Amino acid sequence: MTEVLIPRAVRATGDTSPPAHRQGASRSAPTTLRIAEIFGPTIQGEGALIGEPTVFVRAGGCDYRCSWCDSLHAVDSRYRDTWAPMATDEIWQEVTRLSGGQPLTVSLSGGNPAIQNFAPLIALGKEAGYRFACETQGSISQPWFAALDTLVLSPKPPSSGHRVDWQKFDHCLLAARGCDQIVLKIVIFDDCDYDWAKAVAHRYPDLPLYLQPGNPEVDPETPVDLTAATERLHWLIEKVTADRWFVPRVLPQLHVLVWGNKRGV
Protein backbone atom coordinates (compact mmCIF):
# COMPACT_ATOMS: atom_id res chain seq x y z
CA MET A 1 0.00 0.00 0.00
CA THR A 2 2.83 2.44 0.89
CA GLU A 3 4.48 1.52 -2.38
CA VAL A 4 1.71 2.88 -4.54
CA LEU A 5 1.53 6.11 -2.55
CA ILE A 6 5.00 7.06 -3.80
CA PRO A 7 4.97 8.14 -7.43
CA ARG A 8 7.44 6.09 -9.45
CA ALA A 9 9.04 9.15 -11.05
CA VAL A 10 9.87 10.50 -7.61
CA ARG A 11 11.02 7.11 -6.37
CA ALA A 12 13.44 6.83 -9.27
CA THR A 13 15.33 9.99 -8.38
CA GLY A 14 14.98 9.69 -4.61
CA ASP A 15 13.62 13.23 -4.58
CA THR A 16 10.54 13.33 -2.38
CA SER A 17 9.33 16.82 -3.33
CA PRO A 18 6.52 16.76 -5.90
CA PRO A 19 7.56 17.67 -9.47
CA ALA A 20 7.16 21.40 -10.21
CA HIS A 21 4.26 20.91 -12.63
CA ARG A 22 2.28 19.10 -9.94
CA GLN A 23 2.85 21.43 -7.04
CA GLY A 24 -0.06 23.74 -7.89
CA ALA A 25 -2.60 20.96 -7.98
CA SER A 26 -1.18 18.79 -5.22
CA ARG A 27 0.67 20.75 -2.58
CA SER A 28 0.97 18.13 0.14
CA ALA A 29 1.10 14.34 -0.24
CA PRO A 30 0.85 12.86 -3.73
CA THR A 31 -2.75 12.18 -4.67
CA THR A 32 -3.89 8.58 -4.47
CA LEU A 33 -6.97 7.69 -6.45
CA ARG A 34 -9.31 4.72 -6.43
CA ILE A 35 -9.32 3.29 -9.93
CA ALA A 36 -11.78 0.61 -11.04
CA GLU A 37 -10.14 0.03 -14.42
CA ILE A 38 -7.91 1.56 -17.07
CA PHE A 39 -8.40 0.23 -20.55
CA GLY A 40 -7.97 1.02 -24.21
CA PRO A 41 -7.15 2.29 -26.65
CA THR A 42 -10.60 1.71 -28.08
CA ILE A 43 -13.15 4.11 -29.51
CA GLN A 44 -15.49 6.25 -27.46
CA GLY A 45 -18.90 4.64 -27.84
CA GLU A 46 -21.17 7.48 -26.78
CA GLY A 47 -22.04 11.13 -27.18
CA ALA A 48 -20.05 14.03 -28.54
CA LEU A 49 -16.79 12.12 -28.96
CA ILE A 50 -18.30 8.97 -30.45
CA GLY A 51 -15.74 7.16 -32.58
CA GLU A 52 -12.75 8.95 -31.02
CA PRO A 53 -9.75 6.76 -30.09
CA THR A 54 -9.67 6.83 -26.31
CA VAL A 55 -8.07 5.37 -23.23
CA PHE A 56 -10.56 5.14 -20.38
CA VAL A 57 -9.66 5.75 -16.75
CA ARG A 58 -12.64 4.56 -14.74
CA ALA A 59 -12.73 5.94 -11.22
CA GLY A 60 -14.16 3.82 -8.41
CA GLY A 61 -16.89 5.30 -6.23
CA CYS A 62 -20.12 7.15 -6.87
CA ASP A 63 -22.48 9.41 -4.95
CA TYR A 64 -25.40 8.05 -7.02
CA ARG A 65 -27.02 4.62 -7.27
CA CYS A 66 -28.96 4.77 -10.52
CA SER A 67 -31.56 2.01 -10.75
CA TRP A 68 -30.22 0.94 -14.16
CA CYS A 69 -26.51 1.57 -13.57
CA ASP A 70 -24.38 -0.30 -16.13
CA SER A 71 -21.12 0.28 -14.24
CA LEU A 72 -21.93 -1.08 -10.78
CA HIS A 73 -18.41 -2.51 -10.57
CA ALA A 74 -17.19 1.10 -10.36
CA VAL A 75 -20.03 2.32 -8.17
CA ASP A 76 -21.10 -0.11 -5.50
CA SER A 77 -18.90 -0.30 -2.42
CA ARG A 78 -19.17 -4.10 -2.46
CA TYR A 79 -16.70 -3.91 -5.36
CA ARG A 80 -14.38 -1.59 -3.41
CA ASP A 81 -11.77 -4.35 -3.04
CA THR A 82 -11.35 -4.37 -6.79
CA TRP A 83 -10.52 -0.66 -6.98
CA ALA A 84 -6.76 -0.13 -7.09
CA PRO A 85 -5.33 2.73 -5.03
CA MET A 86 -3.07 4.36 -7.59
CA ALA A 87 -0.83 7.40 -7.50
CA THR A 88 -1.24 9.85 -10.36
CA ASP A 89 2.09 8.83 -11.85
CA GLU A 90 1.06 5.20 -11.86
CA ILE A 91 -2.14 6.02 -13.72
CA TRP A 92 -0.20 8.15 -16.15
CA GLN A 93 2.33 5.38 -16.77
CA GLU A 94 -0.49 2.97 -17.55
CA VAL A 95 -2.11 5.47 -19.94
CA THR A 96 1.18 6.02 -21.77
CA ARG A 97 1.85 2.27 -21.86
CA LEU A 98 -1.56 1.52 -23.37
CA SER A 99 -1.30 4.35 -25.90
CA GLY A 100 2.34 3.66 -26.72
CA GLY A 101 3.13 7.25 -25.83
CA GLN A 102 1.02 8.50 -28.75
CA PRO A 103 -1.24 11.34 -27.60
CA LEU A 104 -4.94 10.58 -27.71
CA THR A 105 -8.05 11.37 -25.70
CA VAL A 106 -8.19 10.14 -22.12
CA SER A 107 -11.73 9.77 -20.82
CA LEU A 108 -12.25 10.06 -17.07
CA SER A 109 -15.37 8.08 -16.24
CA GLY A 110 -16.75 6.17 -13.32
CA GLY A 111 -18.51 5.93 -11.00
CA ASN A 112 -18.35 9.65 -10.56
CA PRO A 113 -14.81 10.81 -11.31
CA ALA A 114 -15.63 14.22 -9.81
CA ILE A 115 -15.32 12.73 -6.33
CA GLN A 116 -11.56 12.55 -6.78
CA ASN A 117 -8.73 14.87 -7.75
CA PHE A 118 -7.69 14.31 -11.35
CA ALA A 119 -5.95 17.70 -11.63
CA PRO A 120 -2.40 16.25 -11.44
CA LEU A 121 -3.17 13.58 -14.07
CA ILE A 122 -4.65 16.16 -16.44
CA ALA A 123 -1.62 18.43 -15.96
CA LEU A 124 0.79 15.55 -16.69
CA GLY A 125 -1.16 14.39 -19.73
CA LYS A 126 -1.71 17.78 -21.28
CA GLU A 127 1.99 18.51 -21.05
CA ALA A 128 2.51 15.45 -23.27
CA GLY A 129 -0.17 16.50 -25.77
CA TYR A 130 -2.98 14.23 -24.55
CA ARG A 131 -6.56 15.49 -24.46
CA PHE A 132 -8.90 14.93 -21.54
CA ALA A 133 -12.63 14.32 -21.42
CA CYS A 134 -14.68 13.66 -18.31
CA GLU A 135 -18.17 12.30 -17.90
CA THR A 136 -20.04 13.08 -14.69
CA GLN A 137 -23.62 13.52 -13.56
CA GLY A 138 -23.00 17.08 -12.37
CA SER A 139 -23.54 16.53 -8.66
CA ILE A 140 -20.00 17.52 -7.56
CA SER A 141 -17.96 20.32 -9.10
CA GLN A 142 -14.19 20.37 -9.38
CA PRO A 143 -11.76 23.16 -10.29
CA TRP A 144 -10.08 20.77 -12.74
CA PHE A 145 -13.20 20.78 -14.96
CA ALA A 146 -11.76 23.99 -16.45
CA ALA A 147 -8.63 22.12 -17.61
CA LEU A 148 -10.59 19.52 -19.59
CA ASP A 149 -11.00 19.52 -23.35
CA THR A 150 -14.48 18.06 -23.06
CA LEU A 151 -16.86 17.92 -20.11
CA VAL A 152 -19.88 15.68 -20.59
CA LEU A 153 -22.53 16.51 -18.03
CA SER A 154 -24.96 13.65 -17.83
CA PRO A 155 -27.85 14.61 -15.55
CA LYS A 156 -29.81 11.52 -14.55
CA PRO A 157 -33.47 11.34 -15.64
CA PRO A 158 -36.39 10.28 -13.40
CA SER A 159 -36.03 6.56 -14.25
CA SER A 160 -32.67 6.59 -12.43
CA GLY A 161 -34.43 7.12 -9.10
CA HIS A 162 -32.43 10.32 -8.49
CA ARG A 163 -33.49 13.94 -8.50
CA VAL A 164 -30.97 16.39 -9.92
CA ASP A 165 -29.84 19.18 -7.58
CA TRP A 166 -29.70 21.98 -10.18
CA GLN A 167 -27.77 24.31 -7.91
CA LYS A 168 -24.95 21.77 -7.75
CA PHE A 169 -25.28 21.17 -11.47
CA ASP A 170 -24.90 24.88 -12.17
CA HIS A 171 -21.80 24.93 -9.96
CA CYS A 172 -20.31 22.34 -12.30
CA LEU A 173 -21.01 24.57 -15.27
CA LEU A 174 -19.39 27.50 -13.50
CA ALA A 175 -16.34 25.42 -12.58
CA ALA A 176 -16.00 24.31 -16.20
CA ARG A 177 -15.65 27.80 -17.65
CA GLY A 178 -12.55 27.59 -19.81
CA CYS A 179 -13.22 24.01 -20.89
CA ASP A 180 -13.29 23.85 -24.71
CA GLN A 181 -16.44 21.81 -25.06
CA ILE A 182 -19.27 21.31 -22.57
CA VAL A 183 -22.12 19.06 -23.62
CA LEU A 184 -25.17 17.42 -22.11
CA LYS A 185 -25.88 13.72 -22.47
CA ILE A 186 -29.14 12.23 -21.26
CA VAL A 187 -30.09 8.57 -21.18
CA ILE A 188 -33.73 7.92 -22.11
CA PHE A 189 -35.57 4.86 -20.85
CA ASP A 190 -39.20 5.98 -21.23
CA ASP A 191 -41.59 8.81 -22.14
CA CYS A 192 -41.14 10.42 -18.75
CA ASP A 193 -37.34 10.63 -19.23
CA TYR A 194 -37.95 12.04 -22.69
CA ASP A 195 -40.20 14.86 -21.44
CA TRP A 196 -37.68 15.59 -18.70
CA ALA A 197 -34.88 15.83 -21.29
CA LYS A 198 -36.91 18.42 -23.19
CA ALA A 199 -37.21 20.49 -20.02
CA VAL A 200 -33.46 20.22 -19.41
CA ALA A 201 -32.78 21.32 -23.01
CA HIS A 202 -35.04 24.30 -22.38
CA ARG A 203 -33.04 25.16 -19.28
CA TYR A 204 -29.68 24.98 -21.10
CA PRO A 205 -30.41 26.09 -24.67
CA ASP A 206 -26.75 26.82 -25.42
CA LEU A 207 -25.40 23.37 -24.54
CA PRO A 208 -25.27 20.74 -27.29
CA LEU A 209 -27.47 17.82 -26.27
CA TYR A 210 -26.99 14.11 -26.93
CA LEU A 211 -29.70 11.57 -26.21
CA GLN A 212 -29.11 7.87 -25.97
CA PRO A 213 -31.57 5.05 -25.36
CA GLY A 214 -31.17 3.32 -22.02
CA ASN A 215 -29.72 -0.16 -21.90
CA PRO A 216 -31.65 -2.44 -19.52
CA GLU A 217 -29.34 -5.39 -20.27
CA VAL A 218 -26.31 -4.67 -18.10
CA ASP A 219 -25.07 -8.12 -17.15
CA PRO A 220 -21.59 -8.51 -18.69
CA GLU A 221 -22.12 -12.29 -18.86
CA THR A 222 -25.33 -12.13 -20.91
CA PRO A 223 -25.01 -11.58 -24.67
CA VAL A 224 -26.66 -8.36 -25.78
CA ASP A 225 -29.73 -8.72 -27.95
CA LEU A 226 -28.60 -6.58 -30.91
CA THR A 227 -32.08 -6.44 -32.38
CA ALA A 228 -33.52 -5.16 -29.11
CA ALA A 229 -30.71 -2.61 -28.79
CA THR A 230 -31.28 -1.26 -32.30
CA GLU A 231 -35.05 -1.23 -31.67
CA ARG A 232 -34.53 1.02 -28.64
CA LEU A 233 -32.49 3.39 -30.79
CA HIS A 234 -35.17 3.24 -33.46
CA TRP A 235 -37.83 4.09 -30.85
CA LEU A 236 -35.92 7.17 -29.70
CA ILE A 237 -35.24 8.38 -33.25
CA GLU A 238 -38.92 7.97 -34.08
CA LYS A 239 -39.88 9.89 -30.95
CA VAL A 240 -37.63 12.85 -31.69
CA THR A 241 -38.52 13.06 -35.37
CA ALA A 242 -42.29 12.57 -34.89
CA ASP A 243 -42.11 15.30 -32.29
CA ARG A 244 -40.09 17.50 -34.64
CA TRP A 245 -37.66 18.13 -31.83
CA PHE A 246 -34.51 18.66 -33.88
CA VAL A 247 -32.32 19.93 -31.05
CA PRO A 248 -30.60 16.76 -29.78
CA ARG A 249 -28.41 14.33 -31.58
CA VAL A 250 -29.57 10.76 -31.02
CA LEU A 251 -26.87 8.13 -30.67
CA PRO A 252 -26.59 4.56 -29.43
CA GLN A 253 -24.02 3.09 -27.09
CA LEU A 254 -21.90 1.99 -30.02
CA HIS A 255 -19.64 -0.18 -27.86
CA VAL A 256 -22.70 -2.18 -26.75
CA LEU A 257 -23.63 -2.80 -30.39
CA VAL A 258 -20.05 -3.89 -31.18
CA TRP A 259 -19.01 -5.73 -28.04
CA GLY A 260 -22.16 -6.24 -25.98
CA ASN A 261 -21.71 -5.44 -22.29
CA LYS A 262 -18.20 -6.88 -22.20
CA ARG A 263 -15.87 -4.87 -20.01
CA GLY A 264 -12.51 -3.35 -20.95
CA VAL A 265 -13.31 -2.52 -24.58
Added chain:
Amino acid sequence: MTEVLIPRAVRATGDTSPPAHRQGASRSAPTTLRIAEIFGPTIQGEGALIGEPTVFVRAGGCDYRCSWCDSLHAVDSRYRDTWAPMATDEIWQEVTRLSGGQPLTVSLSGGNPAIQNFAPLIALGKEAGYRFACETQGSISQPWFAALDTLVLSPKPPSSGHRVDWQKFDHCLLAARGCDQIVLKIVIFDDCDYDWAKAVAHRYPDLPLYLQPGNPEVDPETPVDLTAATERLHWLIEKVTADRWFVPRVLPQLHVLVWGNKRGV
Protein backbone atom coordinates in the same frame (compact mmCIF):
# COMPACT_ATOMS: atom_id res chain seq x y z
CA MET B 1 -42.87 19.46 -67.29
CA THR B 2 -43.35 23.21 -67.74
CA GLU B 3 -45.29 23.23 -64.49
CA VAL B 4 -42.33 22.18 -62.35
CA LEU B 5 -40.06 24.74 -64.00
CA ILE B 6 -42.16 27.57 -62.57
CA PRO B 7 -41.56 27.98 -58.83
CA ARG B 8 -44.82 27.75 -56.91
CA ALA B 9 -44.13 30.90 -54.92
CA VAL B 10 -43.81 32.86 -58.14
CA ARG B 11 -46.85 31.20 -59.70
CA ALA B 12 -48.98 32.19 -56.74
CA THR B 13 -48.39 35.92 -57.24
CA GLY B 14 -48.26 35.87 -61.02
CA ASP B 15 -44.90 37.65 -60.83
CA THR B 16 -42.42 35.92 -63.10
CA SER B 17 -39.24 37.67 -61.88
CA PRO B 18 -37.27 35.59 -59.38
CA PRO B 19 -37.66 36.64 -55.72
CA ALA B 20 -35.01 39.16 -54.62
CA HIS B 21 -33.21 36.68 -52.35
CA ARG B 22 -32.70 34.29 -55.25
CA GLN B 23 -31.53 36.72 -57.88
CA GLY B 24 -27.88 36.51 -56.90
CA ALA B 25 -27.74 32.78 -57.18
CA SER B 26 -30.05 32.27 -60.10
CA ARG B 27 -30.10 35.22 -62.49
CA SER B 28 -31.83 33.66 -65.48
CA ALA B 29 -34.33 30.79 -65.60
CA PRO B 30 -35.20 29.07 -62.31
CA THR B 31 -32.86 26.17 -61.63
CA THR B 32 -34.27 22.71 -62.23
CA LEU B 33 -32.51 19.87 -60.46
CA ARG B 34 -32.61 16.11 -60.85
CA ILE B 35 -33.64 14.68 -57.51
CA ALA B 36 -33.49 10.96 -56.75
CA GLU B 37 -35.26 11.23 -53.38
CA ILE B 38 -36.08 13.58 -50.53
CA PHE B 39 -36.67 11.90 -47.20
CA GLY B 40 -36.62 12.41 -43.47
CA PRO B 41 -36.51 13.67 -40.90
CA THR B 42 -34.28 10.90 -39.66
CA ILE B 43 -30.83 10.98 -38.13
CA GLN B 44 -27.60 11.32 -40.02
CA GLY B 45 -26.03 7.88 -39.91
CA GLU B 46 -22.43 8.70 -40.75
CA GLY B 47 -19.46 10.90 -40.04
CA ALA B 48 -19.17 14.25 -38.35
CA LEU B 49 -22.92 14.83 -38.00
CA ILE B 50 -23.80 11.31 -36.87
CA GLY B 51 -27.02 11.36 -34.84
CA GLU B 52 -28.11 14.79 -36.12
CA PRO B 53 -31.78 15.10 -37.15
CA THR B 54 -31.66 15.58 -40.90
CA VAL B 55 -33.74 15.78 -44.05
CA PHE B 56 -31.87 14.29 -46.99
CA VAL B 57 -32.03 15.68 -50.51
CA ARG B 58 -30.45 13.09 -52.73
CA ALA B 59 -29.37 14.40 -56.11
CA GLY B 60 -29.53 12.14 -59.15
CA GLY B 61 -26.41 11.73 -61.25
CA CYS B 62 -22.77 11.04 -60.57
CA ASP B 63 -19.45 11.44 -62.35
CA TYR B 64 -18.13 8.34 -60.53
CA ARG B 65 -19.08 4.66 -60.66
CA CYS B 66 -17.60 3.21 -57.47
CA SER B 67 -17.37 -0.57 -57.60
CA TRP B 68 -19.22 -0.87 -54.28
CA CYS B 69 -21.63 2.06 -54.66
CA ASP B 70 -24.55 1.74 -52.22
CA SER B 71 -26.63 4.43 -53.94
CA LEU B 72 -26.76 3.22 -57.54
CA HIS B 73 -30.37 4.38 -57.76
CA ALA B 74 -29.00 7.94 -57.57
CA VAL B 75 -25.96 7.27 -59.74
CA ASP B 76 -26.59 4.99 -62.67
CA SER B 77 -28.31 6.54 -65.68
CA ARG B 78 -30.53 3.47 -66.02
CA TYR B 79 -32.41 4.92 -63.02
CA ARG B 80 -32.64 8.37 -64.66
CA ASP B 81 -36.40 7.97 -65.19
CA THR B 82 -36.87 7.84 -61.44
CA TRP B 83 -35.15 11.21 -60.87
CA ALA B 84 -37.71 13.98 -60.59
CA PRO B 85 -36.93 17.27 -62.30
CA MET B 86 -37.71 19.72 -59.51
CA ALA B 87 -37.47 23.47 -59.23
CA THR B 88 -35.70 24.80 -56.18
CA ASP B 89 -38.97 26.02 -54.67
CA GLU B 90 -40.49 22.58 -55.03
CA ILE B 91 -37.56 20.98 -53.23
CA TRP B 92 -37.79 23.61 -50.54
CA GLN B 93 -41.52 23.05 -50.10
CA GLU B 94 -40.90 19.33 -49.66
CA VAL B 95 -38.14 19.98 -47.09
CA THR B 96 -40.37 22.32 -45.09
CA ARG B 97 -43.30 19.88 -45.34
CA LEU B 98 -41.20 16.97 -44.03
CA SER B 99 -39.68 19.07 -41.24
CA GLY B 100 -42.96 20.78 -40.35
CA GLY B 101 -41.23 24.12 -40.86
CA GLN B 102 -38.90 23.45 -37.93
CA PRO B 103 -35.31 24.28 -38.88
CA LEU B 104 -32.95 21.33 -38.98
CA THR B 105 -30.00 20.13 -41.02
CA VAL B 106 -30.56 19.45 -44.70
CA SER B 107 -28.03 17.04 -46.15
CA LEU B 108 -27.32 17.29 -49.87
CA SER B 109 -26.15 13.87 -50.98
CA GLY B 110 -26.22 11.80 -54.14
CA GLY B 111 -24.92 10.69 -56.52
CA ASN B 112 -22.66 13.72 -56.61
CA PRO B 113 -24.67 16.79 -55.60
CA ALA B 114 -21.82 19.02 -56.79
CA ILE B 115 -22.88 18.42 -60.40
CA GLN B 116 -25.91 20.62 -59.82
CA ASN B 117 -26.63 24.12 -58.55
CA PHE B 118 -27.92 24.01 -54.98
CA ALA B 119 -27.10 27.67 -54.32
CA PRO B 120 -30.75 28.85 -54.53
CA LEU B 121 -31.95 26.07 -52.20
CA ILE B 122 -29.25 26.86 -49.64
CA ALA B 123 -30.11 30.57 -49.78
CA LEU B 124 -33.84 29.85 -49.23
CA GLY B 125 -33.19 27.44 -46.41
CA LYS B 126 -30.64 29.51 -44.54
CA GLU B 127 -33.02 32.45 -44.58
CA ALA B 128 -35.44 30.23 -42.66
CA GLY B 129 -32.79 29.07 -40.17
CA TYR B 130 -32.04 25.68 -41.71
CA ARG B 131 -28.48 24.36 -41.80
CA PHE B 132 -26.93 22.71 -44.84
CA ALA B 133 -24.46 19.89 -45.15
CA CYS B 134 -23.18 18.38 -48.37
CA GLU B 135 -21.36 15.16 -49.05
CA THR B 136 -19.31 14.87 -52.22
CA GLN B 137 -16.24 13.03 -53.44
CA GLY B 138 -14.40 16.26 -54.24
CA SER B 139 -14.21 15.86 -58.01
CA ILE B 140 -16.26 18.97 -58.88
CA SER B 141 -16.10 22.27 -57.00
CA GLN B 142 -18.99 24.67 -56.60
CA PRO B 143 -19.10 28.27 -55.32
CA TRP B 144 -22.01 27.28 -53.06
CA PHE B 145 -19.68 25.08 -50.97
CA ALA B 146 -18.77 28.31 -49.12
CA ALA B 147 -22.41 28.77 -48.04
CA LEU B 148 -22.63 25.33 -46.39
CA ASP B 149 -22.45 24.71 -42.65
CA THR B 150 -20.68 21.40 -43.22
CA LEU B 151 -18.84 20.07 -46.24
CA VAL B 152 -17.97 16.38 -46.10
CA LEU B 153 -15.32 15.57 -48.65
CA SER B 154 -15.27 11.86 -49.22
CA PRO B 155 -12.36 10.95 -51.50
CA LYS B 156 -12.77 7.45 -52.86
CA PRO B 157 -10.12 4.88 -51.92
CA PRO B 158 -8.48 2.42 -54.34
CA SER B 159 -11.16 -0.27 -53.83
CA SER B 160 -13.66 2.06 -55.53
CA GLY B 161 -11.84 1.68 -58.85
CA HIS B 162 -11.33 5.44 -59.08
CA ARG B 163 -8.22 7.55 -58.78
CA VAL B 164 -8.63 10.88 -57.04
CA ASP B 165 -7.63 13.97 -59.04
CA TRP B 166 -6.05 15.94 -56.20
CA GLN B 167 -5.97 19.15 -58.15
CA LYS B 168 -9.75 19.04 -58.47
CA PHE B 169 -10.01 18.01 -54.84
CA ASP B 170 -7.96 21.03 -53.78
CA HIS B 171 -10.24 23.25 -55.84
CA CYS B 172 -13.12 21.99 -53.73
CA LEU B 173 -11.25 22.97 -50.57
CA LEU B 174 -10.57 26.43 -52.00
CA ALA B 175 -14.20 26.87 -53.00
CA ALA B 176 -15.30 25.88 -49.49
CA ARG B 177 -13.40 28.63 -47.71
CA GLY B 178 -16.01 30.25 -45.48
CA CYS B 179 -17.79 26.96 -44.77
CA ASP B 180 -17.99 26.43 -40.97
CA GLN B 181 -16.86 22.83 -40.95
CA ILE B 182 -14.92 20.89 -43.57
CA VAL B 183 -14.19 17.24 -42.83
CA LEU B 184 -12.84 14.19 -44.60
CA LYS B 185 -14.67 10.87 -44.63
CA ILE B 186 -13.07 7.77 -46.09
CA VAL B 187 -14.67 4.37 -46.56
CA ILE B 188 -12.32 1.47 -45.83
CA PHE B 189 -12.80 -1.92 -47.43
CA ASP B 190 -9.32 -3.40 -47.08
CA ASP B 191 -5.71 -2.85 -45.99
CA CYS B 192 -4.90 -1.02 -49.19
CA ASP B 193 -7.71 1.50 -48.54
CA TYR B 194 -6.46 1.87 -44.99
CA ASP B 195 -2.89 2.71 -46.05
CA TRP B 196 -4.28 5.14 -48.61
CA ALA B 197 -6.36 6.86 -45.90
CA LYS B 198 -3.22 7.38 -43.84
CA ALA B 199 -1.55 9.07 -46.81
CA VAL B 200 -4.59 11.30 -47.30
CA ALA B 201 -4.52 12.23 -43.61
CA HIS B 202 -0.87 13.12 -44.02
CA ARG B 203 -1.74 15.36 -46.96
CA TYR B 204 -4.51 17.19 -45.04
CA PRO B 205 -3.38 17.22 -41.40
CA ASP B 206 -5.76 20.05 -40.46
CA LEU B 207 -8.95 18.36 -41.61
CA PRO B 208 -10.83 16.17 -39.13
CA LEU B 209 -10.96 12.64 -40.51
CA TYR B 210 -13.72 10.04 -40.19
CA LEU B 211 -13.23 6.43 -41.25
CA GLN B 212 -16.03 3.99 -41.82
CA PRO B 213 -15.91 0.33 -42.78
CA GLY B 214 -17.22 -0.40 -46.25
CA ASN B 215 -20.55 -2.12 -46.67
CA PRO B 216 -20.44 -4.86 -49.32
CA GLU B 217 -24.12 -5.72 -48.78
CA VAL B 218 -25.92 -3.04 -50.75
CA ASP B 219 -29.05 -4.79 -52.01
CA PRO B 220 -32.03 -3.01 -50.37
CA GLU B 221 -34.04 -6.25 -50.59
CA THR B 222 -31.53 -8.38 -48.65
CA PRO B 223 -31.56 -8.10 -44.84
CA VAL B 224 -28.27 -6.81 -43.48
CA ASP B 225 -26.21 -9.26 -41.47
CA LEU B 226 -25.83 -7.20 -38.27
CA THR B 227 -23.10 -9.46 -36.93
CA ALA B 228 -21.05 -9.07 -40.11
CA ALA B 229 -21.58 -5.30 -40.08
CA THR B 230 -20.41 -4.98 -36.47
CA GLU B 231 -17.48 -7.28 -37.24
CA ARG B 232 -16.34 -4.96 -40.02
CA LEU B 233 -16.47 -2.05 -37.57
CA HIS B 234 -14.59 -4.12 -35.03
CA TRP B 235 -11.92 -4.91 -37.64
CA LEU B 236 -11.38 -1.23 -38.41
CA ILE B 237 -11.25 -0.22 -34.74
CA GLU B 238 -8.69 -2.95 -34.09
CA LYS B 239 -6.63 -1.80 -37.04
CA VAL B 240 -6.52 1.83 -35.94
CA THR B 241 -5.82 1.07 -32.29
CA ALA B 242 -3.22 -1.67 -32.94
CA ASP B 243 -1.52 0.79 -35.26
CA ARG B 244 -1.75 3.52 -32.64
CA TRP B 245 -3.11 5.84 -35.28
CA PHE B 246 -5.27 8.04 -33.09
CA VAL B 247 -6.05 10.69 -35.70
CA PRO B 248 -9.33 9.49 -37.22
CA ARG B 249 -12.65 8.85 -35.60
CA VAL B 250 -14.02 5.44 -36.53
CA LEU B 251 -17.75 5.19 -37.04
CA PRO B 252 -20.20 2.74 -38.59
CA GLN B 253 -23.03 3.49 -40.97
CA LEU B 254 -25.48 3.72 -38.11
CA HIS B 255 -28.53 3.70 -40.39
CA VAL B 256 -27.40 0.34 -41.79
CA LEU B 257 -27.22 -1.08 -38.25
CA VAL B 258 -30.69 0.28 -37.46
CA TRP B 259 -32.57 -0.14 -40.72
CA GLY B 260 -30.40 -2.34 -42.93
CA ASN B 261 -30.10 -1.09 -46.51
CA LYS B 262 -33.73 0.06 -46.62
CA ARG B 263 -34.15 3.30 -48.53
CA GLY B 264 -35.80 6.50 -47.32
CA VAL B 265 -34.77 6.28 -43.66
